[in-house]
Amino acid sequence: MKIVADHGTCEGLGMCEAMADQFFEVGEDGVVRVLDETPPEAEREFVDAAVRACPVAALRLQD
Known part of the structure; x- marks a missing residue:
């Protein structure tokens, strides 16, 4: 599993960071940064909910 972020679409609303701050961070520029692009499979449901x-x-999640 890989987390893919479309930086051109991101509006920096921060829902992903609020739900899973160990995987996502919205920077000063208002764009999401993926902190761990390949989270463990055990975290799939958690990451999928944030996505x-x-x-x-x-x-999006890519397999």
């Missing part, structure tokens, strides 16, 4: 919470669909 789905993005209101502009700037995040």
